[in-house]
Amino acid sequence: MTRVLLTGGSGFIAAHTLDLLLKHGHSVVTTVRSQEKADKIKEAYPDLGKDKLDFFIVEDIAKEDAFDKAVISNPPFEAVLHTASPFHFKITDIQKDLIDPAVTGTTGILKAIKKSAPTVKRVVVTSSFAAIINPDNGLWPEHTYSEEDFNPITQEQAMENPMSGYRASKTFAEKAAWDFVEKEKPNFTISTINPPMVFGPVVHYLNSLDNLNTSNERIRDAALGKFKDEIPYTGVHVWVDVRDVAEAHVKAMEIPEAAGKRFFVTTGYFSNREICDIIKKNFPQYKDLPSETTPGGTFPEGGMFKVNNKRSVEVLGLKFRSLEECVVDTIKSLQSVGL
Template identity: 60%
Template sequence: MTRVLLTGGSGFIAVHVLEALLTQGHSVVTTVRSDAKAQMLRDTFPNYGTDKLDFAIVADMAEEGAFDEAVKSDPPFEWVIHTASPFHFNITDTKKDLLDPAIIGTTGILNAIKKNAPSVKRVIITSSFAAIFSPKIGNRPGYTYSEKDWNPTTEEDAIQDPPSGYRASKTFAEKAAWDFIETEKPSFTISTMNPPMVFGPIHPKLQTLDTLNTSNQRIRDMMVGKSQDEIPAAGVYVWVDVRDLAVAHVRAAERPSAAGKRFFVTAGYYSNREIADILREQLPDVASKIATKGGEFPEGEHAVQYNQEAAGLMFLVGYFEYDNSRTEDILGIQYRSLQDMVKDTIPTLQAVGA
């Protein structure tokens, strides 16, 4: 059994990480913003006492010293998994609502660990494909993205619009973490998880149709008839199931070979058209509400091969290639299929009214 601090425990990704940790018998303290959030998690995992699941209130992770007390524990922590970071576009101030919480939250917890938790040896940080992908260059047909790539975004880019602000927040926060390791030379190592679109089942006690994570909103919209005229383009055409991402976080903490590395955690390509097709197959009663045009994978002259296994098709697409071999070789991740993800997600969305 390992004692683990998990930040942002009620978040979409974090609650699956929490479930993976508890299932494996670890003892977890998770930070939440309020007592109400703590109670919601208690209700979600009622079979775990305080020796296995406990809470620390961190109301605002952008405040100086926000994590100073949270990192203290008896027995002491050995791992910290830092998932807490804003991911939404309902903002009024990019710096205040996105950049500061992400950057200060990340450097703040690393400083707190160094000062107050010398027992911690492994820190896992949830970053994003947004910190890898370069939107200025576009889809880059024929180029292979991997952990070696960095988004070249600037502070000027960040204030252009909320999506740019989000991408910048993930990039700046992750770079700040690696810079911390380089300059402060703490006794712990870090690994970062860099997932693209994250889909998958929700925990109905923690989310409603109005508070879904941004990726799952696409599935919700199709289920409730918001895509009757045309299926929207995906924008980002690589994805991962949240359950696989959760396992990746835990294995990165468990395996010494993961220390000091980034991980591009992706199952591969998808399109909103494929999701729509699966929904129509699984939900014949709502099939008429889902458009049959639009949402295809982009095509182009300089293209990569895309194997659409569900349809038995192989065709050329104008999009980048990806290299997720590190997640398979070091973390041993075997990715779920898009069909299994959608099938498992449907009943959890129905449970909250979809």
């Protein structure tokens, strides 16, 4: 059993990670933004005492000292999984709403661990394919993306639009984490998890379909008939199931060989048309789905970049779920809130 601090416990990935940590017998304190969020998580685990699951409220991760008290525990923490970072495009200020919380949240927790939690040996940070991809090179069919790639985005480019701001936030935060370890030489090692589009069933508290995490919105919209006349452009054609991302976080903490490594955690390719076809095949009650002649949602004609997920398979032992299993389980989980 490891004593673990999990940040951002009510998030989409974090909720699955928490579930897995508890199943693996670890003792977890998770940070949340409010008491209400803590109460909702607690409702899902009514039989667990504070020794197994406890909470710490961190209202604003962008504050320099946000995690100073959160990292102090009795018994002391041995590992930290840092998943808290904004992923949405409903923003007014790219710097303030995206970049600052991501970068300051990451460096802030690393500083706090070094200063006040000397027993922590492993830190796992949720990064993203956004910190790997080079959008300037477009589809780049001759290239294979792997952990060797880093998004070369600049501060100036980050300010162009919310998508660039999001990609910059993940890139700058991850680079800041690696720089911290190199310069500060702390007692702990870090690993980063870099998933692309993350789909999958919702296990965190969801009160309506309007509050869904960004990636899953396209599965919801397809089922609601919004793609009936035209299937939207797929965008980044690589994906992973949230349960596999959660497993990557827990394994990166548990497996010694994962220390000091990035992990590009991806199943492979998908298209919006495939998502629609899977819904149609498994849920005949949804009538307004695209037909075979509906335009859009396919793969790019000239081919696209390749992906290398070898490290996730060989070091973490991941066995990736299929798109069909993922979409079916996602729809089932959304039916409980009215889909």
